[in-house]
Amino acid sequence: MLSILRKSRLKDKEMRVLMLGLDNAGKTTIVKCIMDEDVNTVSPTLGFIIKTIDYKLNIWDVGGQKTLRSYWRNYFEKTDALIWVVDSTDRFRLENCAEELAGLLQQERLLGASLLVFANKTDVNGCMTLDEIREGLRLDDIQSHKWTILPCSAMTGKNLFEGLDWVVTDAKERLFLY
Amino acid sequence: MDAPVEDSDVMLQKVSGGLFDVFFAGLPSALREDDGALRYICDRTQIEKLVGLLEPFQESPQLLDPHLPAFLNPLTSAFTAYIAHPPTDEDAAPRGYYTLPVAVSRLLYTIVKIRGPKIISRFLPNQPHLLEPVTSLFALPITGIDGSWELRYVVLLWLSHLLLAPFDLSTISTEPAEGVTHDLSILEGTGLEKLKLPHLSKRLLALGVSYLSSPGNRESDAAALLLIRISLRRDMRSLGLLDAMVAWGVRAMETVEKQAEARTLFLKTGVLALLAGFLAQGDSETVEKFVPTIFDMVTKIQDEEHEEWNSSSVRRLGMKIYRWVASLTLAHPKERDYIEDIIERLLNALGDRDTAVRLGASKSLAVVARKLDPDMAGDVLEAVMSVYEEDVFFDPPIAKPGQRQSKILTAVTAERWHGATLTLATFLRQRAVRSTEVMVRVVECIVEALKFEQRRSTFAVGGNVRDAACYAAWSLARSYTTPELEAAGDIVVLATEFEDGRKIIQLLATELVVAGCLDPLGNVRRASSAALQELVGRHSGYVKHGIPLVQAVDYNAVALRQRSVLTVARQAVELELEYWTAIVFGLVEGWRGVGSSHDEGRRLAATSLGSMCRMKYSDTEDGLHSLWNRRKFILRRILRRIKEEGRDVEIYHGCLLALAEVLDNISDVSGYSEQIGEDILSTLHNDVFAKLKGNELVNPVLRPELTAEATCRLIRSLAHLTRYPDDSDGSPCPTSELPRKTRSLQLWTAILEASLDRSEEAVLKEAVLAAKEVLLKLSLTNRQELLASWCERIENPMYRRTGQILALGQLFDPDQKVRERVDMSRVLDVLVAAAHRTNEVEIRVAAIKAFSAKGWYDFPEAVVDTILDALDDYAVDQRGDVGSWVRSAAITAAKAHLTSHSDLSEEKHWMFLSKIIRIAVEKLDRLRFHAADVLADIVRTTPVDFPKEIQIPRESPEVYFASLLPLLNNPQLREALLEGYMTSAGAGSDSVLRASRRALLQYLAATTTEHRKEIAIALVAVFRRAVDKTDDRITVPLMEVASLLIDTSLLPLAAIGKRMFALTARTHFKTSSVSKLSAANQMYRSLALSAEGEPWKKEVQAKMVTLLLHPFPRVRMDVADALYFIAAEEGKEEVAEEMEGVDWGRSTAELNPVVAKVKAGLC
C-alpha cells in the first residue's frame, strides 16, 4: 500500500493542460510570460512546447498553423484542461476560430477536460469585446464542458495567473472525490 | 519484523540538498572540458559516481521534481550537441571510459527509472529536425550503441517522443543513400503499400519491430511505444500502416511453434503490448474495428491454454486488453456483448499467482465497473465480495444457538483474497460502492482482510492481503463523506469480536489501531497508521480522541515491533476503553498476540497484556468499566483459549506467559485472591497444567523448550503469589489446604526438575527464577532433599548440565529464608569445584554466574579466589576463545562482590582492579567494554587509593585506549595493564591495533624518561612471566609491540636491552612456529639497530647469524633481509655485497660458506 500511496501522491500533483488556438493567437507568448521568459523573441511554433509550472502543471503548447491542426489530436491523451487562446484583434478569423473550437469539443478524449478561453491581446486598442468573442465562439451553447472566458494579455501579463488558478481549482474540485 | 526506524523519505529529504549540490557540481566537468567543449569520451568512475548520487531517490521520486530541468537540460543539450557534431575518428571508447551518448544515457536512464519515462520524455528535445539524426544513431557504432542497452532505450524513447511532431513525416524524410534498404518483409501480405511510406518511417518501423522482441523489458517497451506512436499518426494511418500493423500482430500471435523459443515469447509479449497500446491510445472510431479480432485472439490464447499464457507479462497484458475492449464497447455498444465474458475473466484473474496480474485485473475490473450502469456494477461488486466466502469452513460446522462459530480460512486462496481486497480498494476510490447496505458488507470484508493470515508449513502468507485491506480503508476514508459513512448507523461486525453496534468510521479506526500496534509486519503497521490518519483527518470528530490517537499510532513509532506492541499500544489504550478492549482482543485471540507464530511475538504480547491490567479509566463498577472486571475478563479469555486451543504448543506457550504477566501485575495488592475469585484461582492451579503428561518437557518434536519456559514462568508467578498459611509463622497448613498444596508443589517440582535439565537460555532463565520461588514454598525437609540431590548430581563427573548450578546460585538471594537450614558450606564446595572443572567451560561459566548474586551473602575467601582465577581463564578449544565466556561472567561476578562487600582485603581489591583493567585493554571488543563498564562502577566504592572518577570515553578506540594509559603510573596496575595492552596493540583487529598503537606511542612520547623506564622494566617482567609459561598469546604480540617501541626509541634500552634479548632467544627455543620466529627476528633486528654502544649488540648479531642456517628457508630469508639492512646501516659494505643475490632457499649446506663470511664480517 505504501508504494501505491507514494505513487498516488505523485499523481495527485500532476496536471496536464493543453493550450490550443489559431496561429498567431499568442499561445507561446502567454507561456513565456508565465514562465517569466523574454516575450519579444517568439516565433511561430512549428511543433510543440512542453513547460512545467510549479512541478505539477504541464502545459502543452502546440503550434496553430493550419497544417498542424490535424495533429492536435495526438496530444489529447489524459488532458485535464483545455486553454483555448483567441486573438482579440483578429475579427476576420473569428468564425474560423469558432469552427475549430467546436470541432475540438466534440472529441471524445477531451470530454473530461474543462475549458478556459483566453481572449488575448486585450492591451491593443480597438480589439473585440469579451461579449463579441463569447457570441462569436457560441460559448453559451457549450453543454459538454465546464468553461469560462477571461480577457488577458501576454504582453502585460493581465489575468494569466487568474486563468491558471481557475484551471487548477476546477481540476481539484473534480479530483476531490474522484 | 521491523521497518526501517527512521522513515527513509524524511532522512533523504534532509540530506537531499547536499546530494543535489554534489551532483550539480560534478555534472558539467563530467560531460564537458573546462572551456565548455564537449567531451567525446567521459570518465566512467565520474559518471558512476553521479549515478550513485541519484540512486537513493528511487524510493522518493517526488524529491527530484523541483530539479528535473536542472538535471536534464545539461544532459539533453550535450546529447544534441553531440548529434550536431558527431566525432570523426573511429576509435571505440578506451577502458574506463564511456562514449558521451552512453554516459548521458546512463544518467538519463537512471532518472527515468526513478521518475518514469512519461515524465522524463517531456524534457527531451522535440524539434522535428532531430528525427533523422537521432534515428541514424543506430547506424553509428562509434556511439557505443551496440554495447549499451541504456543508450538504445533512451534513443527509442526519444524517437517516440519526436514522433509527436505535428508534421507529415514525408516532409521531413530525406531519401536514403543509394542501396540502403530496410527489411520490412514482415509486413508482406498485410496489404500495406510499402513503397508509399516515406523512407524515414521505414527506418523507424524496422527499428521498432526489431527491438519489440528484445529480451530487455525496457527496450521492448520503448519499441512498442514507438510503433504505437508511428502507427497512430494521421499521415501513417492514411497510408494504411495501422491496419497493417494490427494484421501483422495478430498473425504473429497465431504462429504456433513446436518449441516455443524464448525469442518468440518476447516477440509475442511485445506484440500484445503493441495491440493493447493501440486500443488504449487510439481514437475509438479508429481502433474499434480491431476489437473483435484482438479480443478473439486473446481469449483463444487463454482458453486453449497456449504456452505463452504461462507468462505473467502475457496475462497482465491480456487483462489490459480486456479492459480496453470493455471500455470501447461500453462507450459505443455493438450487437456483440463482451462485457459479461470480460468481467468473468477478470474476476477469475483476481486469484492469479502473479501479483502484477492480480493488480492489473483488479484495476481493470474497477475501470469497467465504473462505466457500467449501477445495477450491473453492483453485481460485479457482489461477485468480488463473494470471494471472501469461497472455501471458508466453520468451526463448529453447525452452531447450536448461542455457540461461537469461528471461520477457518486454511482452505481459501490467499491470492484471491489479495486480488479481491485490491479490487475493493479501487472500487472505493472510484466511489463504485453506491448503497449503504453494500458499504456495510464492504466494511466487513475489510475487517476480515485486515487480520487475514494463513500459515504454511514454515512461513505465513497474507501480509499482502492485510496491506491491501489498509489500502481499502484508506480509499474508503478518502472517497466517501462523513454523512455517507455514518448513514449505516450502528453495525456489528463479527470479526471484531465486539458485540455492541458501532459506526463504520469508529469501528474501522479501532481495527486500524489494532493492526497498527499488533501486526507482525512493519509495512502493514505503517500502512494501518497511514489509513488511520486518513480516516481521522477526513472525518474529524467521528473517531474518539482522533488526534492523540493518530499521534500515538504514528507512522514512525510503529516501525519497530517491540515499540508498537508495548509502547504504542499502551498509549492508544490509555485514550479510550474501546481501544483497550480491541487491543486485548487482538492480544488474546487470533494470531497477532499470544497466538503468534513467532516465539518473540508471543513474549511481547504477553508483556503487553500484563501492562493492560494496570490501565485505569474514570471507572465505575459497571462491566468493563471496573478495574477488577477488566482483569478477570483478560484472565477468563486466556483461560478459555488454553482450554480450547491449549493443545497447540505455541498457543499454550503464549497463554501461559500471558497469565504470568497478568498475575505479576495484579498480585501486588492484598486481597487480590478474593477479587479474582475461587473459580479462576482453581483453574489457574489445576486446569492450566492438566494437559501435561511429562513428555511435553522432553520430547524434541513437541518443542519442549517452549513448554518448559512457559510453565516455569507461570510457576514463578503462582508460587510467588500463593501464600499458604504455614509459610510465614510456622503454623501447620490447615488440612483443607493440604491436598492442593501438596499437589501443586509436587507438580511444580517435577516441572522444575525437567526444565533445569534443559540447556536453552530462555528456559534456564525462567527455570532458575522459578527455582527460588519453589524452594521458598517447599517444606524444610523437602527443600534439603532437593538441594542435596542437585549437589550430588553436580559433583558427578558425568554431569554436563548447568541448570542445577544456576539454581543453587539462587541460595545467595537477599531473602535469607531461602537458605534457612541449608548446608551452605556443602553448596559452596560444590560450586567452587564446578568453577574449576577443566574442559567444561559451560559448567565453569554457570558456576561463576551462580556467584554473581548481587547480595548480602558473605562469601568465603575461596569464592573470591575462584572469581579471581576465572578472570584469568584463557582456555581455547575448537570454538575459539571460550575462556572469554568465563571471564565475562567473572567480570559480572566481580562487580557484585566489589560493590557489596566491604571486608575484602586491600590486596584482593588491587588484584581485582588490575585484572579488570587488563581485560579492559585487551583485544576482544565485547569484553573490553564490559570490563570498562564494570571498572567505572567499582572504582566509585573501592577502598584502595585509586581515582574515584574515571572517564572512559567511547567515541573512538583511540581516545578509549588513551584514557586508560595514565593508569600505568600505578605500580600495582602497570604490569597487568601492559600485558592486556599487548594483545590489542600486537594482535588486535585492524582498527583496534592501529588505535591502540597510536595511543601508546603518543603516551610514551609525552611522558618522562623516568616513567618510560618504569614501563620498560614492567614490560620485561610481563615478558619474563609469559616466557616462563610459554604463553604465546602474550609473547608474540609483545615482541611485535616492543620492536615497534624500540624502533621509535620510546623504550629505553640501557636498562632492559640485554634481558629483552635473552628472553627473545628463549621464545623460539626449539619452536616450529613461524609467527613466533618472525616476531623474534623482528625483535633482534630492532635491538641490533638501536643498540649502539651496547655490549650485547654483538651477541644479537651473532644470534641472528646462527639463524641464517635455520632449517626453515622462510626464517633464513627474513633474517638475511634484516642482517643485510643492519650491515648496510653500519657501513659494512663488504658484508652487504657478500649477501647480495644469495638465494637463501638453497640448502643450509650450500649456504655455510656465505654464512661464515657474514659471521666474520659482523661479529
Ligand SMILES: Nc1nc2c(ncn2[C@@H]2O[C@H](COP(=O)(O)OP(=O)(O)OP(=O)(O)O)[C@@H](O)[C@H]2O)c(=O)[nH]1
Ligand atoms: N499586443 C500583443 N501582442 C501579442 C500578445 N500576445 C502575443 N502577441 C504577439 O502575437 C504574435 C504571435 O504570438 P505567438 O505567441 O507566436 O502566437 P502562437 O499562438 O504561439 O502562434 P503559433 O505558434 O503559430 O500557433 C507575436 O508577435 C506576439 O508578440 C498580446 O497579448 N498583446
Ligand SMILES: [Mg+2]
Ligand atoms: Mg506558438
